[in-house]
């Protein structure tokens with residue numbers, strides 16, 4: 001953080017953003033934040049992109065490098081950087097913030113980047129396009145609604161993988177419950193099967209003591225999170241509507 005914000009400044013900024021529950025307002029916040037995002041989340045020791053990519057790549061069949069991967073809510077491209085470090089090169093990304101997409105474009109790792117607001121419009125891809133779809137750091141109040149999850153399934157190939165993350169600290173527990181109800185409903189409908197639900201204690205530094213919450217196992221200032229990995233069933237039927245379609 002040589003030239004950047006102090007940790008307490010980053011905490012104040014990110015903590016305030018967690019309180020934004022209106023999507024348009026949130027995407028505007030990301031537009032403004034985009035140039036400093038990587039440096040700020042590094043200060044918070046945000047490790048979700050690495051952990052999610054580890055989880056996904058352990059389950060992908062060989063050879064991995066030919067896999068076509070969609071990074072949903074790609075932000076500045078931290079997930080793409082992790083994928084590239086493991087030899088993946090067929091990467092597409094979508095995000096609802098033009099400012100974040102500019103940063104992702106500058107990284108030079110995606111073949112295709114599109115502006116798309118999840119929950120309001122369908123993903124700009126045909127059914128069954130991708131070997132794997134990831135969405136990291138975007139499932140929470142004011143960001144991607146649970147109603148967008150069937151879109152991730154739709155664009156995944158039969159037998160392909162979908163990897164998602166969410167925070168599990170007290171302020172996100174209500175969203176996590178709704179998310180898990182959606183994930184379970186799709187599993188009961190035979191659309192996919194759960195391969196992994198991996199809790200992570202040290203997701204990122206909390207922005208305040210309030211965020212950690214009483215009664216959690218945390219003792220070193222980190223909030224917790226969870227990584228889910230699903231395999232789309234071969235005979236998955238279309239489930240849910242296409243938002244905006």
Ligand SMILES: C[S@@+](CC[C@H](N)C(=O)[O-])C[C@H]1O[C@@H](n2cnc3c(N)ncnc32)[C@H](O)[C@@H]1O
Pocket residue numbers: 023027030048049072073074075076077078079094095096097100116117118119135136137138142143144145
């Ligand atoms: C915390 S950042 C995560 C970015 C990246 N995946 C990472 O882990 O670094 C959340 C991203 O989700 C995007 N986002 C939030 N809600 C969205 C929505 N409804 N549709 C599309 N993008 C959204 C934001 O613009 C932002 O780039």
